[in-house]
Amino acid sequence: MSVQAQTGLNEVPTCHGGYENLDTEYDYWIGDVEGEIPADLRGTFLRNGPGRQKIGGETYGHWFDGDGMLSAFTFSDAGVRFRNRYVRTTKYLAETAAQKVLYRGFGTQIPGGWTKNMFKFPANPSNTSVIYHAGRLLTLNEGGKPWQLEAGSLKTIGEFDYNGELTGRAFSAHGKVHPSTGDYINFGSGSSPWRLGKLPQPCLDLYRINKTGHVARTNRILLDTFPFCHDFAMSDRFGIFFINSIVIDGMGGFFLGLHSLSDRIHFDHDQPMKIVVVDLDSLETVAQFETDPGAIIHFGNAFEEGEELQVDGMFTADFEGNDVLSDILNPHGRIGGGEYRRFRLNLRTGSVSSDRVCEYESEFPTFDTRLAGSRHSLTYTACSVDNGADSFYNAIARIDFEGQAELLTLEPGCYGSEPLFVPAAGSICEADGYLLEVVYNACTHLSELRVFRADDLSGPVAVARLGHHLPHQFHGHFSAAPLMS
Numbered sequence: 001m002s003v004q005a006q007t008g009l010n011e012v013p014t015c016h017g018g019y020e021n022l023d024t025e026y027d028y029w030i031g032d033v034e035g036e037i038p039a040d041l042r043g044t045f046l047r048n049g050p051g052r053q054k055i056g057g058e059t060y061g062h063w064f065d066g067d068g069m070l071s072a073f074t075f076s077d078a079g080v081r082f083r084n085r086y087v088r089t090t091k092y093l094a095e096t097a098a099q100k101v102l103y104r105g106f107g108t109q110i111p112g113g114w115t116k117n118m119f120k121f122p123a124n125p126s127n128t129s130v131i132y133h134a135g136r137l138l139t140l141n142e143g144g145k146p147w148q149l150e151a152g153s154l155k156t157i158g159e160f161d162y163n164g165e166l167t168g169r170a171f172s173a174h175g176k177v178h179p180s181t182g183d184y185i186n187f188g189s190g191s192s193p194w195r196l197g198k199l200p201q202p203c204l205d206l207y208r209i210n211k212t213g214h215v216a217r218t219n220r221i222l223l224d225t226f227p228f229c230h231d232f233a234m235s236d237r238f239g240i241f242f243i244n245s246i247v248i249d250g251m252g253g254f255f256l257g258l259h260s261l262s263d264r265i266h267f268d269h270d271q272p273m274k275i276v277v278v279d280l281d282s283l284e285t286v287a288q289f290e291t292d293p294g295a296i297i298h299f300g301n302a303f304e305e306g307e308e309l310q311v312d313g314m315f316t317a318d319f320e321g322n323d324v325l326s327d328i329l330n331p332h333g334r335i336g337g338g339e340y341r342r343f344r345l346n347l348r349t350g351s352v353s354s355d356r357v358c359e360y361e362s363e364f365p366t367f368d369t370r371l372a373g374s375r376h377s378l379t380y381t382a383c384s385v386d387n388g389a390d391s392f393y394n395a396i397a398r399i400d401f402e403g404q405a406e407l408l409t410l411e412p413g414c415y416g417s418e419p420l421f422v423p424a425a426g427s428i429c430e431a432d433g434y435l436l437e438v439v440y441n442a443c444t445h446l447s448e449l450r451v452f453r454a455d456d457l458s459g460p461v462a463v464a465r466l467g468h469h470l471p472h473q474f475h476g477h478f479s480a481a482p483l484m485s
């Protein structure tokens with residue numbers, strides 16, 4: 001059945017064909033390249049996301065529960081090589097063998113009622129992001145430990161925990177490499193363990209991993225409420241954590257197997273958003289703020305200016321998007337973006353203010369990470385605009401510091417995602433580089449990689465077309481080292 005027939009409503013097909021499984025693992029040189037891959041774009045572009053949403057006729061209960069599948073585009077003098085491979089997590093292997101849902105997820109219940117789910121925690125699909133740091137390729141999901149893959153073949157090596165440093169602790173999908181030190185800063189939202197006479201307490205676990213890949217420092221910050229943090233912002237000296245106004249209630253019912261975590265997660269309009277600022281050297285709290293209720297799932301850059309911290313975040317005043325994400329195969333669902341806002345945190349007075357930077361619904365911000373923690377002038381986002389088929393990210397924006405945006409709207413029926421900025425080889429200028437955008441064409445049910453000059457979104461300089469679709473993914477990473485020959 002065609003995607004068009006599946007939707008049945010609009011002339012322009014929605015994004016939902018992009019959630020279909022890609023069960024085949026490929027490795028080939030892309031023969032259909034329009035334009036020319038720039039000579040100063042060399043390295044490997046990696047992306048991670050759920051590659052399958054169905055197993056044996058059963059559908060997972062949430063986009064976040066699909067099995068992680070890494071894809072890689074390597075640019076070399078010989079052309080563009082593509083490879084995709086699933087992460088062989090415990091869940092992936094067991095469910096592939098059984099051809100049915102065996103594990104709970106964030107929004108997935110094991111079929112068969114509450115007794116099948118009682119006292120079981122969500123499995124780790126390792127599907128959210130990817131990092132190549134200190135010679136290790138890791139796929140990441142905040143619900144479990146990283147998984148290590150061979151950098152070239154993408155074969156799974158195994159679960160990775162930094163020699164036991166992650167035991168009993170969470171590790172997010174949104175660690176950041178500090179540009180001047182090469183250290184990898186990450187965190188996890190969790191709770192402290194049971195101890196005699198001491199109840200578990202919500203906490204943030206913090207990690208500083210040095211450029212050789214060893215854990216140099218950890219710290220645990222205890223909190224009053226569970227820190228629903230998916231991402232954080234990093235300035236040169238500080239990690240900035242926004243504790244979103246999102247709560248999970250009904251944990252008793254979750255433990256008893258009556259419902260999933262996603263079923264009981266909601267926005268609390270009475271809970272202020274708290275902000276915890278942590279020193280990146282000591283990993284100790286240096287300041288705390290409180291502001292109006294809200295949620296920020298993804299952050300742009302942050303930097304220090306005088307006594308202020310300025311933080312770019314994609315802000316929302318609700319969490320209704322979670323309902324759509326748990327019903328992604330429904331062609332009537334609309335996934336949009338948030339407000340691109342800039343927060344100003346005064347470290348001396350404790351005041352917080354914010355302004356909307358850009359008018360477009362924006363998500364998945366990227367920027368030149370050589371400037372991570374320092375003042376930047378450009379941010380790139382995935383946008384949702386009305387082009388007659390606005391059910392997903394269908395535009396990308398190049399937004400300057402003052403909020404002036406150059407917008408590229410994709411053709412109706414084409415859907416994008418996080419536009420990753422990659423500096424041109426040897427460049428020293430912030431704007432000198434490329435935007436890499438994977439586009440799913442719902443009209444043809446095929447995907448392609450579009451390469452734009454970052455300073456000119458009028459049209460791609462090259463399009464590398466795949467012979468199949470790529471399911472919608474979450475996050476990408478670029479390694480200047482060519483991980484495939």
Ligand SMILES: [Fe+2]
Binds near residue numbers: 128173231298474
């Ligand atoms: Fe994310």
